[in-house]
Amino acid sequence: MKAEYRPYLNRLIITLILSLLIVAGINEGFYLLQKEKTDRAPETIQLVIPDGTAASVAAGEQVLAIPEAMVFVVGDVLEVKNEDVAAHQLGPIWVPAGATGSLVLETADKYSYTCSFVPSRYLGVDVRQATTLATRLTALWIATPTMTVFLFIYGLLVFPIKRPETQKKLETRVEDKNGQPI
Amino acid sequence: MKTRFGLIGVGGALLVGLLLAGWQFLGRGYTFKGSLIDPAVPAADFTLKDQHGEVFQLGSQKGKVVLIFFGYTNCPDVCPITLTDFKRIKNELGDLAEEVRFVFITVDPERDTVERLNAYLPSYDPSIYGLTGEKEQLEQVWKSYGVYQARQESGSAAGYLVDHTARIYAIDKQGNWRLTYPFEMERSAVIDDIRQLLKED
DSSP states (O other): OOGGGHHHHHHHHHHHHHHHHHHHHHHHHHHHHHOOTTOSOOOEEEEEEOTTHHHHHHTTOOOSOOOSEEEEETTOEEEEEEOSSSOEEETTEEEOTTOEEEEEOOSOEEEEEEBTTSTTSEEEEEEEOOOOHHHHHHHHHHHHHHHHHHHHHHHHHHSOOOOOHHHHHHHHOOBOTTSOBO | OHHHHHHHHHHHHHHHHHHHHHHHHHHOOOOOSSEEEEEEEEOOOOEEEOTTSOEEEGGGGTTSEEEEEEEOTTOSSHHHHHHHHHHHHHHHHGGGGGGEEEEEEESOTTTOOHHHHHHHGGGTOTTSEEEBOOHHHHHHHHHHTTOOEEEEOOOSTTOOEEEEOOOEEEEOTTSEEEEEEOTTOOHHHHHHHHHHHHHOO
């Protein structure tokens, strides 16, 4: 690499490190301020429907202690294990007797699912987009190059790189027609 | 020299990053988009009549993936949409569609006779099986598949309507209940799942 470009490369590397630190600081700061319980990695959540549920629900009895609304994160697997003698359903999940049905919750939204194992027949499901380590790293990956470019250009304007003296002399030497310096 | 080492280091780090990303991406198994029944359970067998008056037995369809939808020919909305989806799925599957059975089982046997089904289904796709039978036979099938159906008087000239389950059932090549889809599930998701089911031995 030509010696004249070295100061720019050094400046770029310093700017990159600085940008990385700034972006990481902003990211993590806001993450800590806005952190919620649903900021976690996706996992499998299992609901077990005990034997006799269909009969109990028909009689208007609550069998399972589940909240009216359940909160999940995108990527969670909702698994319904049916130990009853009748088929059950929870929204799109239909489970024959004695089987297990599962669904990957892929889209963040609020759903009101028809549900065969609660007396109200409806169950609210809230799927949220979680902010995980992967999300934060993605943000870092996206924001750092932009920040680096911005800081690099800003830095060049505010703190121009001083050229080496020898090069400056060469550039400022002006000659006349006979090659004599003016 | 230092610059060269620096560039080698950056290049190496990028390569490792790419390899890790590739491993993460390729290492994942297929995730079904529909609601999965796992472990798979043998689907309830049934024998009904198709729109040509011929016997259709689910148990005889082993080796094919079977998509089942319950509806009725006088349905104003859900059934036409689902049957159109069946047609599009079939078209998008191309040659693979030969290994898939698209089945429409009536929830309105009083009106959906063999003749009625025969006249109704070609407007979507004549290869869709339209099944009907005696009410007692169908009640058994509805029960096995957890299908809700209830007649609703509409007061219109078109006669009564039937409230019914709008789920699609996917049965694998071994005759097991494997997946279910809610009404208006994304077509591409169903196609991906079918392709995966067809790959299985």
